[in-house]
Amino acid sequence: MFFKQVRLNAARNRKGNGLFFGSLVISIIAFYTLLSLDKQDVMRFLGSIESDAVRKLMTLIPLVYVVSLFFVFFLVYFACKYQTDSRRREFGMYLMLGMKRGRLFFMLFCETLWSGLVSLLIGLPVALFLTEGISLVTAKLIGFGIIGHTISFSADAILWAVCGFVIVQLLSMLIICIPIGNAEPAKLLNSAASEKQALTSARKSTAFFIFGILLLLTAYYFGLSEPSGTNMSTYYLSILALLVAGVLGTFLLYRGLGSLIGKLISRKSQKVAGLATFTGRQVQENVLYQHKSLAVSSLLLLIALSCISYGIAVGIGRTTGSRTTDFSVIGTETDVATALKLPEIEEMVETSYPVHLSRTKTKFDTGNMIGALKKILKADNIVQNFHTEYVLSETSYNRLMSAMGKEPIDLSGNKSALYSTMGSNLGDFYNLLNKALKSSVTVGVNGETYSLLPKLYYDNIVADRSITLYTALIVPDELYQKLAKDTEPFCWNIHLKKSLTDKLGLMQATQKMGGYLAKAGFKYDSYLGSIGRNLFYTVATSYLTIYLGILFLLISNTVVGLKYLIQQRRNKHRYITLLMLGADTEDLCRSAKKQIQMFFTLVLSVAVCNSIIAIFTMFTNLTRLPPAVTSMTTTLAAIALSAFVITEIIYISIVKRTACREIRMLEVTDRG
Amino acid sequence: MNTNNRILQVDGLTKIYGKDNNKTEALRGISFDVLEGEFLGIMGASGSGKTTLLNCIATMIKPSSGKVVLRGKDISTFTGSGLANYRGKKIGYLFQEFELLDNLTARENITLPLALHGITGKNAENDIRQIASKLDIAEVLNKFPSQMSGGQKQRVAAARALILNPSIVLADEPTGALDNKNSKILMDKLCAISDEDHKTIMMVTHDANAASYCSRILFIQDGRLFHELRRNMATETSASFYKRIVTVMAQLGGGSANVL
Numbered sequence: 001m002f003f004k005q006v007r008l009n010a011a012r013n014r015k016g017n018g019l020f021f022g023s024l025v026i027s028i029i030a031f032y033t034l035l036s037l038d039k040q041d042v043m044r045f046l047g048s049i050e051s052d053a054v055r056k057l058m059t060l061i062p063l064v065y066v067v068s069l070f071f072v073f074f075l076v077y078f079a080c081k082y083q084t085d086s087r088r089r090e091f092g093m094y095l096m097l098g099m100k101r102g103r104l105f106f107m108l109f110c111e112t113l114w115s116g117l118v119s120l121l122i123g124l125p126v127a128l129f130l131t132e133g134i135s136l137v138t139a140k141l142i143g144f145g146i147i148g149h150t151i152s153f154s155a156d157a158i159l160w161a162v163c164g165f166v167i168v169q170l171l172s173m174l175i176i177c178i179p180i181g182n183a184e185p186a187k188l189l190n191s192a193a194s195e196k197q198a199l200t201s202a203r204k205s206t207a208f209f210i211f212g213i214l215l216l217l218t219a220y221y222f223g224l225s226e227p228s229g230t231n232m233s234t235y236y237l238s239i240l241a242l243l244v245a246g247v248l249g250t251f252l253l254y255r256g257l258g259s260l261i262g263k264l265i266s267r268k269s270q271k272v273a274g275l276a277t278f279t280g281r282q283v284q285e286n287v288l289y290q291h292k293s294l295a296v297s298s299l300l301l302l303i304a305l306s307c308i309s310y311g312i313a314v315g316i317g318r319t320t321g322s323r324t325t326d327f328s329v330i331g332t333e334t335d336v337a338t339a340l341k342l343p344e345i346e347e348m349v350e351t352s353y354p355v356h357l358s359r360t361k362t363k364f365d366t367g368n369m370i371g372a373l374k375k376i377l378k379a380d381n382i383v384q385n386f387h388t389e390y391v392l393s394e395t396s397y398n399r400l401m402s403a404m405g406k407e408p409i410d411l412s413g414n415k416s417a418l419y420s421t422m423g424s425n426l427g428d429f430y431n432l433l434n435k436a437l438k439s440s441v442t443v444g445v446n447g448e449t450y451s452l453l454p455k456l457y458y459d460n461i462v463a464d465r466s467i468t469l470y471t472a473l474i475v476p477d478e479l480y481q482k483l484a485k486d487t488e489p490f491c492w493n494i495h496l497k498k499s500l501t502d503k504l505g506l507m508q509a510t511q512k513m514g515g516y517l518a519k520a521g522f523k524y525d526s527y528l529g530s531i532g533r534n535l536f537y538t539v540a541t542s543y544l545t546i547y548l549g550i551l552f553l554l555i556s557n558t559v560v561g562l563k564y565l566i567q568q569r570r571n572k573h574r575y576i577t578l579l580m581l582g583a584d585t586e587d588l589c590r591s592a593k594k595q596i597q598m599f600f601t602l603v604l605s606v607a608v609c610n611s612i613i614a615i616f617t618m619f620t621n622l623t624r625l626p627p628a629v630t631s632m633t634t635t636l637a638a639i640a641l642s643a644f645v646i647t648e649i650i651y652i653s654i655v656k657r658t659a660c661r662e663i664r665m666l667e668v669t670d671r672g
Numbered sequence: 673m674n675t676n677n678r679i680l681q682v683d684g685l686t687k688i689y690g691k692d693n694n695k696t697e698a699l700r701g702i703s704f705d706v707l708e709g710e711f712l713g714i715m716g717a718s719g720s721g722k723t724t725l726l727n728c729i730a731t732m733i734k735p736s737s738g739k740v741v742l743r744g745k746d747i748s749t750f751t752g753s754g755l756a757n758y759r760g761k762k763i764g765y766l767f768q769e770f771e772l773l774d775n776l777t778a779r780e781n782i783t784l785p786l787a788l789h790g791i792t793g794k795n796a797e798n799d800i801r802q803i804a805s806k807l808d809i810a811e812v813l814n815k816f817p818s819q820m821s822g823g824q825k826q827r828v829a830a831a832r833a834l835i836l837n838p839s840i841v842l843a844d845e846p847t848g849a850l851d852n853k854n855s856k857i858l859m860d861k862l863c864a865i866s867d868e869d870h871k872t873i874m875m876v877t878h879d880a881n882a883a884s885y886c887s888r889i890l891f892i893q894d895g896r897l898f899h900e901l902r903r904n905m906a907t908e909t910s911a912s913f914y915k916r917i918v919t920v921m922a923q924l925g926g927g928s929a930n931v932l
Binding site for chain 2: 270282285
């Protein structure tokens with residue numbers, strides 16, 4: 001009988017409160033997604049090449065997990081509070097019917113566990129599905145293909161997700177149950193009483209509001225102004241001042257806002273008809289009593305927006321470049337040639353060639369190039385630093401070109417080409433050099449003049465992306481022999497067979513070939529290994545910041561939504577009185593919708609204003625993004641903004657629907 | 673009885689709660705009329721059906737059978753906006769627990785029924801001032817309920833019930849949550865409004881003191897009309913009417929055989 005009651009109550013809770021149940025499911029998904037990170041394709045691959053870094057990241061995961069637990073606790077706490085608040089009368093009744101407090105607690109805990117079990121049964125498959133999706137999409141985005149994909153099921157992650165979820169749920173219920181246990185049955189039975197409207201000193205509130213605005217403006221000033229000087233302590237002090245002013249300003253702004261809304265209503269209340277005054281007063285009351293929650297939610301939203309923007313920017317802006325060669329092997333010509341004849345290696349290789357790249361002692365006459373650069377605006381920096389110390393043979397570069405399926409270059413007739421691996425990723429650098437080359441530039445080599453091809457060449461000549469060449473001259477082979485300090489090949493490039501990479505996926509094919517090369521005793525760099533290093537930090541940063549951002553976004557929205565719904569339920573007698581006074585149910589629903597819209601707008605407007613400044617500050621003064629990102633700012637902003645707007649629309653409509661459903665359920669006979 | 677100024681007609685009203693074996697008959701065919709300007713009291717023991725009767729007239733609950741006709745219109749035919757219009761404009765309701773919206777000032781509470789019917793407070797400023805002065809609440813108009821005494825709250829609630837000049841004011845134990853002093857102030861004010869403005873008031877009460885302000889009292893027992901007392905307003909003092917009320921109340925416990 002008891003357990004049947006528990007099951008029925010839990011089912012009623014789930015049915016009647018989608019937000020409550022949704023919050024539980026979200027928390028499970030959040031935990032599992034984070035904890036199963038090490039089973040994701042990208043992380044497994046990165047682990048195979050950057051095991052130390054991955055291990056460091058994995059030691060960081062428990063910390064992020066604890067932070068998540070802390071924040072998800074609030075999500076679950078508010079969801080459970082909303083749920084139990086609406087049942088206080090029922091609890092009072094149980095106590096009056098002779099149920100012992102201990103049994104009441106036991107019943108609530110059983111209900112919590114039962115709801116938890118159902119949430120787990122729904123949340124875990126969703127989480128598994130989601131992490132699989134993330135794993136596949138990330139692998140696809142990075143170019144690993146899906147052939148090497150393995151299911152990212154993690155038993156440990158499930159275990160920890162369940163533990164975290166149960167702890168958070170039980171702790172929330174414990175905190176909620178203590179005041180219920182201490183309350184007299186009469187208090188529980190008459191729990192509908194709303195808080196009394198207290199008049200706060202208008203002068204004090206206005207002072208809070210103005211002071212809040214001033215503090216926010218101060219924070220904005222610190223954020224927007226360029227950091228002056230190189231003194232690090234001044235820099236950190238200004239960041240600290242920015243944070244303190246921003247946080248304090250937000251709290252004070254909301255602290256003073258309620259009274260300001262009240263003033264506005266008092267001025268207008270005699271001029272408006274319908275439920276406008278009631279709507280305004282409801283919003284004012286919510287702000288007066290919830291100003292701390294509003295400030296916290298607004299700040300959480302700010303963190304969410306900043307995290308998501310940063311995560312997306314870092315994720316998209318990673319400098320992978322195009323795939324030029326799969327392996328660059330260091331070794332003597334004979335050794336490499338022998339190894340390439342090994343049957344297991346030979347069957348995997350499409351083409352291989354030596355890369356002739358070397359420093360040169362020859363001083364090039366770059367006067368003509370510098371002259372051309374001087375004519376271009378904003379090229380001062382390049383003019384001052386321009387130098388060329390490397391040469392690259394025409395054949396090596398053309399072999400690379402043909403392997404990539406690109407047109408080879410022709411340097412016959414005293415021609416040369418300018419090469420730089422800082423090329424396309426550096427935006428301005430690439431554009432300025434390219435522009436200068438268009439004006440028929442020449443370079444002097446040992447008294448002879450070579451005309452430069454009218455384009456900058458930038459395709460990576462070796463697999464290792466960390467090797468960057470400021471500039472090099474691509475010269476005909478005979479000239480290379482004369483100029484090169486060392487005529488031995490710098491390395492050997494190997495391209496894998498397309499049929500093989502199609503069959504195994506680039507990731508597996510690379511791993512297989514790497515194994516053979518290592519076995520043969522070669523030092524080598526692979527395309528994936530090289531971008532892996534590059535990628536690791538960006539993927540890890542991007543993944544974790546987006547994860548935390550989404551979590552904060554969901555938590556802040558749920559808190560705002562639940563705070564409103566709790567307040568509405570507490571004040572349901574007002575709606576009944578309004579019905580008695582002749583208000584239409586649909587009028588009340590419209591008023592509730594307006595209240596929700598205004599309530600959310602109050603949180604969102606401050607959060608968005610703060611976020612714009614915060615994101616700008618973050619990307620200009622605090623951290624530098626890869627240059628490629630700057631050109632994508634608009635796209636990034638559009639992606640982040642649309643995701644944010646969609647999330648808000650979904651949340652606001654869920655809260656509106658719940659609020660209206662509760663109003664429609666009210667009857668004028670519900671009084672008392 | 674002059675039926676020309678009959679404002680409310682209750683005809684064969686029954687209300688049954690529950691079904692089959694669990695049926696409870698709260699009202700068993702009550703019929704009476706209320707005349708314009710009358711201050712009618714409804715009295716009876718707990719569970720006698722007096723609040724159910726008031727709630728049926730206020731459209732808070734639907735009667736099982738019978739008719740309630742206000743100014744010639746059967747209120748059971750009202751739905752949607754007609755019902756909202758009836759609740760706001762045709763009747764004013766005074767609750768035992770005041771039911772003021774505690775986040776609105778007294779003025780905003782009073783103008784709420786106006787606002788709900790598209791009238792701004794500014795346009796009704798004269799009415800507000802008049803009614804506030806009659807009920808002696810002018811000085812609390814800009815205060816919130818939490819800053820008022822119980823008596824002031826109930827008078828603000830009365831102002832709210834009267835602001836739209838309804839055909840009838842229904843009061844459910846209006847003195848139930850007030851002390852003697854505030855009960856007397858409220859009843860004096862309601863009585864004055866009934867006399868001077870010829871306002872019809874129908875009040876459910878347990879309190880013989882409050883009932884002694886009425887011009888007529890209907891006693892209900894077990895869902896039926898049990899007795900009726902009329903006060904001769906010209907000759908009878910409220911003190912002697914009070915004695916008659918108390919006598920009837922004493923008889924209510926002992927059954928109809930003892931009624932004088």
